[in-house]
Amino acid sequence: MxxxxxxxxxxxxxxxxxxxxxxxxxxxxxxxxxxxxxxxxxxxxxxxxxxxxxxxxxxxxxSAQDDAARLADLQLDGVLTPERAAVEIDAALVDDDAEMAASFIELADARGVPVTAERRARVTLANAPGASFARGAGSFGQGFFTGQGEDLAGLAGATAGDLTVWGDVRDLSREAMNWARGEPVDQFMVNLAGIGIVATGATYAAFGAPLTLRAGLSVLKGARRAGVVGGRFAGNITAALRGGSKAQLTALVGDLGTAGSKAGTRATFAGLRHVDDAAGAARLKVLAQAKGGKTLAVVKTLGRGALFVTEAMxxxxxxxxxxxxxxxxxxxxxxxxxxxxxxxxxxxxxxxxxxxxx
CATH class of the missing domain: 1.10.287 (Helix Hairpins)
Known part of the structure; x- marks a missing residue:
């Protein structure tokens, strides 16, 4: 074994x-x-x-979701490349959008993104005083008589019309004609025009002190006509009016006025496409104060991500x-x-x- x-x-x-x-x-x-x-x-x-x-x-x-300026800076990293900047500038020049092209040049310079001398020359030529005056005159007249303006000159015309009460009377008359013809009446515009008449009187009484509020109303009305104010945002403003939340409404409109004065009407309109409430308007103001003329390019590049964390949590x-x-x-x-x-x-x-x- x-x-x-x-x-x-x-x-x-x-x-x-x-x-x-x-x-x-x-x-x-x-x-x-x-x-x-x-x-x-x-x-x-x-x-x-x-x-x-x-x-x-x-x-x-x-961590930066409550700071719009910091959030935009973080999301621009790796997004605004020399190739992307070149494409955006060329597209803006093809569309004869000198303001957009200049905004991208300013943003590229701030972030150290190289731009060729040839593109800089084309943007400078497009924003020459003669060309800017020709565009601005038409935009100012359109803003004054219709209240619609998507650039600084258009906003200046709309604000000038509102400061003479012409703009608010014009808007109330337009809605009254719609009502008489049996067409839908934009109650949101009626409310803004009524507030605008009161704000204009306060502006004259205080020698221009609430001018930011008056400018904010002009921006909001112009954005409504341009179709960039969403139904949810308009509903929140209407609810604030009905609820008597004057302080909240004043802050919201003032934020829009500040954003318009710092970043321009185009940038404010672009940002309003992604704003739903007073908190969003405050974010837009912070972004405009931090970025100034670069705001238009930032919103064009990031979209809603310029104001909010768009990626899924x-x-x-x-x-x-x-x-x-x-x-x-x-x-x-x-x-x-x-x-x-x-x-x-x-x-x-x-x-x-x-x-x-x-």
Missing amino acids: PRLCIAPHRFAIMDGQKEAIAPRDPHIIAMYRFFAAFGCLLAFAGAAHWVVPAGRHAFALV AKLAFWTMAAVLNVFGLIASFNSMVVAMVRPMWKKRRRRRLFLPA
């Missing part, structure tokens, strides 16, 4: 034959553990090249958690690698203590 030897080797009997089983050497096991931990460490370190920066960026976006949370888990994995892998190196020596010292003579 075959005999099974225990040490120094072990044998197993399979189909009547002896097969040697290698002894479990603790040094070999420690080596396997070391290389496994080292491989995990390399994997986590490689993933950190993508995960950690994305997690930091996501965390920065979440779940995506932002995923990148943040992935970055945290990656850092944890790096630490755990490094710890396992160190333990795998030290463990054989620790076990050897322990065996020596166990076999010491009493």
